[in-house]
Amino acid sequence: MKNLSSEELKQSSLDDLNGTCEEIRKEIFETVSVCGGHLSSNLGVVELTVALCRVFDFPRDKIVFDVGHQCYAYKLLTGRADRFSTLRQEGGLSGFPKRSESEYDVYDTGHAGTAVSAALGIAKARDLKGEDFSVVALVGDGSFNNGLIYEALNSVRILQTSVLIILNDNGMSISPTVGGTKDILSEIKTGAGGAERDISLFERYGLQYMGVIDGNDLKETVSALSSAKEKLKTGSVLLHVNTQKGHGYPFSENAPDRTHGVSPDRKVKGAEEEYGKALGEELTALAEKDGRIVAVTAAMTDSLGLRPFFSAFPQRAFDVGICEEHASVLCASMAAAGMRPYYAIYSTFLQRAFDEIVHDVCGQNLPVTFCIDRAGISGADGETHQGVFDLSYLAPIPNLTIAIPKDVAEFRAMLRASADYGRPLAIRYPRCGKVCDRKEEIEFGKFEVLHSTMSNIVFMAAGERALTLAERVRERCLRNGKDFSVVNARFLKPLDETLLRSRKEKYVVTLEDNVAIGGLGEAIARYYRNSGKEIYCFAYRDEFIPHGEVASLAAKSGLNEEEIYRLVGELYARG
Amino acid sequence: MKNLSSEELKQSSLDDLNGTCEEIRKEIFETVSVCGGHLSSNLGVVELTVALCRVFDFPRDKIVFDVGHQCYAYKLLTGRADRFSTLRQEGGLSGFPKRSESEYDVYDTGHAGTAVSAALGIAKARDLKGEDFSVVALVGDGSFNNGLIYEALNSVRILQTSVLIILNDNGMSISPTVGGTKDILSEIKTGAGGAERDISLFERYGLQYMGVIDGNDLKETVSALSSAKEKLKTGSVLLHVNTQKGHGYPFSENAPDRTHGVSPDRKVKGAEEEYGKALGEELTALAEKDGRIVAVTAAMTDSLGLRPFFSAFPQRAFDVGICEEHASVLCASMAAAGMRPYYAIYSTFLQRAFDEIVHDVCGQNLPVTFCIDRAGISGADGETHQGVFDLSYLAPIPNLTIAIPKDVAEFRAMLRASADYGRPLAIRYPRCGKVCDRKEEIEFGKFEVLHSTMSNIVFMAAGERALTLAERVRERCLRNGKDFSVVNARFLKPLDETLLRSRKEKYVVTLEDNVAIGGLGEAIARYYRNSGKEIYCFAYRDEFIPHGEVASLAAKSGLNEEEIYRLVGELYARG
Numbered sequence A, B: 001m002k003n004l005s006s007e008e009l010k011q012s013s014l015d016d017l018n019g020t021c022e023e024i025r026k027e028i029f030e031t032v033s034v035c036g037g038h039l040s041s042n043l044g045v046v047e048l049t050v051a052l053c054r055v056f057d058f059p060r061d062k063i064v065f066d067v068g069h070q071c072y073a074y075k076l077l078t079g080r081a082d083r084f085s086t087l088r089q090e091g092g093l094s095g096f097p098k099r100s101e102s103e104y105d106v107y108d109t110g111h112a113g114t115a116v117s118a119a120l121g122i123a124k125a126r127d128l129k130g131e132d133f134s135v136v137a138l139v140g141d142g143s144f145n146n147g148l149i150y151e152a153l154n155s156v157r158i159l160q161t162s163v164l165i166i167l168n169d170n171g172m173s174i175s176p177t178v179g180g181t182k183d184i185l186s187e188i189k190t191g192a193g194g195a196e197r198d199i200s201l202f203e204r205y206g207l208q209y210m211g212v213i214d215g216n217d218l219k220e221t222v223s224a225l226s227s228a229k230e231k232l233k234t235g236s237v238l239l240h241v242n243t244q245k246g247h248g249y250p251f252s253e254n255a256p257d258r259t260h261g262v263s264p265d266r267k268v269k270g271a272e273e274e275y276g277k278a279l280g281e282e283l284t285a286l287a288e289k290d291g292r293i294v295a296v297t298a299a300m301t302d303s304l305g306l307r308p309f310f311s312a313f314p315q316r317a318f319d320v321g322i323c324e325e326h327a328s329v330l331c332a333s334m335a336a337a338g339m340r341p342y343y344a345i346y347s348t349f350l351q352r353a354f355d356e357i358v359h360d361v362c363g364q365n366l367p368v369t370f371c372i373d374r375a376g377i378s379g380a381d382g383e384t385h386q387g388v389f390d391l392s393y394l395a396p397i398p399n400l401t402i403a404i405p406k407d408v409a410e411f412r413a414m415l416r417a418s419a420d421y422g423r424p425l426a427i428r429y430p431r432c433g434k435v436c437d438r439k440e441e442i443e444f445g446k447f448e449v450l451h452s453t454m455s456n457i458v459f460m461a462a463g464e465r466a467l468t469l470a471e472r473v474r475e476r477c478l479r480n481g482k483d484f485s486v487v488n489a490r491f492l493k494p495l496d497e498t499l500l501r502s503r504k505e506k507y508v509v510t511l512e513d514n515v516a517i518g519g520l521g522e523a524i525a526r527y528y529r530n531s532g533k534e535i536y537c538f539a540y541r542d543e544f545i546p547h548g549e550v551a552s553l554a555a556k557s558g559l560n561e562e563e564i565y566r567l568v569g570e571l572y573a574r575g
Helices: A006-011 A014-035 A040-044 A046-055 A072-077 A081-086 A115-128 A141-145 A147-159 A180-189 A195-204 A218-234 A250-254 A275-289 A307-312 A324-336 A347-362 A390-394 A408-418 A464-479 A497-502 A520-527 A550-557 A561-574 B006-011 B014-035 B040-044 B046-055 B072-077 B081-086 B115-128 B141-145 B147-159 B180-189 B195-204 B218-234 B250-254 B275-289 B307-312 B324-336 B347-362 B390-394 B408-418 B464-479 B497-502 B520-527 B550-557 B561-574
Strands: A062-065 A135-140 A164-169 A208-214 A237-242 A272-274 A293-297 A317-319 A340-346 A369-373 A401-403 A425-428 A432-434 A448-451 A457-462 A485-488 A491-493 A507-515 A534-540 B062-065 B135-140 B164-169 B208-214 B237-242 B272-274 B293-297 B317-319 B340-346 B369-373 B401-403 B425-428 B432-434 B448-451 B457-462 B485-488 B491-493 B507-515 B534-540
Touching: A006 A046, A014 A040, A014 A046, A014 A072, A014 A081, A014 A218, A040 A046, A040 A250, A046 A072, A046 A135, A046 A218, A062 A115, A072 A081, A115 A135, A115 A147, A115 A164, A115 B324, A135 A141, A141 A164, A141 A180, A147 B147, A147 B180, A147 B317, A147 B324, A164 A180, A164 A218, A180 A195, A180 A208, A180 A237, A180 B147, A180 B195, A195 A208, A195 B180, A195 B195, A208 A218, A218 A237, A272 A275, A275 A293, A275 A307, A275 A340, A275 A369, A275 A408, A293 A324, A307 A317, A317 B147, A324 A340, A324 A347, A324 B115, A324 B147, A340 A347, A347 A369, A347 A390, A347 B347, A369 A408, A390 A425, A390 A491, A390 A507, A390 B390, A408 A425, A432 A464, A457 A464, A457 A520, A457 A561, A464 A485, A464 A507, A464 A561, A491 A520, A497 A520, A507 A520, A507 A561, A520 A534, A520 B520, A534 A561, B006 B046, B014 B040, B014 B046, B014 B072, B014 B081, B014 B218, B040 B046, B040 B250, B046 B072, B046 B135, B046 B218, B062 B115, B072 B081, B115 B135, B115 B147, B115 B164, B135 B141, B141 B164, B141 B180, B164 B180, B164 B218, B180 B195, B180 B208, B180 B237, B195 B208, B208 B218, B218 B237, B272 B275, B275 B293, B275 B307, B275 B340, B275 B369, B275 B408, B293 B324, B307 B317, B324 B340, B324 B347, B340 B347, B347 B369, B347 B390, B369 B408, B390 B425, B390 B491, B390 B507, B408 B425, B432 B464, B457 B464, B457 B520, B457 B561, B464 B485, B464 B507, B464 B561, B491 B520, B497 B520, B507 B520, B507 B561, B520 B534, B534 B561
Parallel strands: A062 A135, A135 A164, A164 A237, A208 A237, A293 A317, A293 A340, A340 A369, A369 A425, A401 A425, A457 A485, A457 A507, A507 A534, B062 B135, B135 B164, B164 B237, B208 B237, B293 B317, B293 B340, B340 B369, B369 B425, B401 B425, B457 B485, B457 B507, B507 B534
Antiparallel strands: A272 A432, A401 A491, A448 A485, B272 B432, B401 B491, B448 B485
């Protein structure tokens, strides 16, 4: 669709704008079908976004999108329609707000719960600088489970500024929203007994409450936003908006969870399987034998593969909502009381629970297993979703074992061995890997020698991406009659010092799907310090990795087959 | 005082127990005067704790102390009175709950906001195992600002178990409690207009609300706890208790913030000054010239030295309560809007904001300065308070500059240079250092050569503790006519590669007040990889460091003068 000037938007009739909404919806649907991305969340806020652009004056006024997975309509309406077909493609538009992309994007998001804090900060800076504009935070009800939101609400009275918080209530996180907050919100929506009292919850935090309005009704939303904008003169406002996730596309309306994120590649790669599928199957099998096993997730049951476990053991399966910190403490305490909790989560979101991993789980040396999905470069979601820091921030934590399976079969073996391991354990893995149905056993802390040769070179690589790369380089060398040893360095902690001690090769090449600083390469370099061996580390550079195609990003960021092949050539030459 | 059996406690009359309270109060006061520790928080809960031990049957019933800085009376009443004089001394009783110390301690704490999650986990495990006992969480109102508590409250209905949450409301964090939640609570206490509605906030989360009772009145508290215990049969309960922080000691009642933590050593070390004092002075001076500068703290204005800034610039100073995550996003967003935020916090508490440092501050490359106090071994508070991980978890974050001043003068210079630096900056420093009033300039990313010699050995050390140690070892060597070079490696990121490249010494010895994994030594070893130099790293071992005297703990944990001196001797011998 063509770019729409904010003048056009402000001048057109509401009828025309309803047409614009249909156009936007169509554009989003068609683009996401090709590029992948967040579908249902974006379809749900089309009218709301059009109304926002009609009532407010962006970029003079500022808007912060919580999580940012609902900003497509906003991008289409703020001069990016002509580039929208490049959505989530390398070098194209980001699927999230990006200050580097447009002056209309004032704050980058990707993780849940930051928008109210961010809006308050922008508004406070405005006050201190004596400027005058409106600041809006658009937040889903799923994020209202996240503790960060309450820390921000607690500050509304402290900061004495004015922001408009739009609570976009569609009853969904990626999974349906759960818990007490959700009950409070639905009570308000249904106007049930306590509605009045529930509303006062927001008023107590210093917010003027407005709502509930139908956010898929353009007319109603425009007028509500207009009066909200007025109210901002006397302080902060919470506008409670009811929207339908996936609105306008029945199949998405009916399966908002499965259409939350749509991934085109999913279909094409028939030779791949998801690690999450293995997690669901193995954990369910383990739980049948072991009553101590419980599973915890922070609003991502399906995308982590836990559905089978939740179906088989509803009493031992807990979706606590977007509460990464609480989920960790819940696991630690259940472990302290004799259970064997498994906490499945994406690598990037586990960053939220760093303190609880240190303070609660490892500080008490408790048998919690972290199943860390989407580790390494996760691709099209970009900077805020790459799982390339976990090895580095987990390595310094005492008592923690860190495992990096080389493929799904090894992941299954690690899970089977984990139940009786009895210590804090982190297993990190990518979303997909080659189909792999080997059956094997694993011993914690033991590396695996994949190829042992007489050459002077040994590759030590961890994880499927790195080992696949090592094998590809080796195949090219074999064609020239050259060979090198390959070790599956599947434990960052503890390192297999027995194996490391035994290696005779002069040149050690490390490969990992993580930033170089604090990763596997450094750990191996530390071990071989002053040993006379030469160490060459391939990992990601010290920079944030944008969105794009996984293999291509990996090659650009430091895991580059040509560079590695070239190095090996030099090493052969030096002998 | 002598150990009291739970039988004695249950059989004695309330009058006798009031006597016991006075005894306990006296014991706490006298012990803390000698050993240091948390005074006002412990004095406030004496009656409450006696009542808990009277009504509940520990260790069969379980109690989790949020933060854990109010567990002294509990320790005195659970078989540890005879050892209480060893409080916070190396090898003695911990100042916090410790599972390793007593079966009466079921969950270790130290950081705020974990108790409700932990109690829910323990209770849920109990249900799944078909056991029968009560679980209590004792939480201060300060922690009710922390997001983790709301994530836990949101789970009360999800987990369908039963816990007793005691809200110990004394109106204080370390600083007075601030924000909307506090207003809600005081409204309940004063029975003001909205009290009824405020109470419903807790009921909405699935809690039966009881209160407000006077937690310093033994009789009233015993009967309230008894009925709360009954109510637990039908679900979770929130008992709102009003206590007076420092109760029983007027000077502590009147200055609960300054008597929150009492430190005996403070007096004796006349030759030392606090880095926090320098922070307050420099930041205030900078702010007079630069209107962009704002200061943010999470409930620790005084202990961080920010009082002068808060007095001079109340409009630009923000205490947001115990909300480490929100404080980071607030800083990031104010920076995005053109301000220059300084976020002062203890090293161990900054762990709570790890994701926000990555996702909000560094992901957007925003000019936020983290002033990280209590870095390194902080001593008597033990495992949960040592600041020995920060270099490791900060190092892998792109865009972040990490500075480690060698003394207060250098810290002041770094602060003066920071305002115009315009990038994410972390400055980490211990609580105290030698009095030091040199005036100097600093260039970011440049090391400082303290001694350049013709020897084969160079020490690269960061921070006051490490450099002092280097100097001590050097003085001993000088007495034997030996010398070595010393470099002040004051930036972990960026490393001063120009200087590193220029060093000719064969032996490089690194020293740092942080765990070895992911620290300065590894960064320098990484740089010198394959250079032929030999690298020897002194830092803390991969284990949690208990409570004790700072220098002694450091020596035991890996920064040991004798070991270093011995190594240097060997290196001289090898030439």
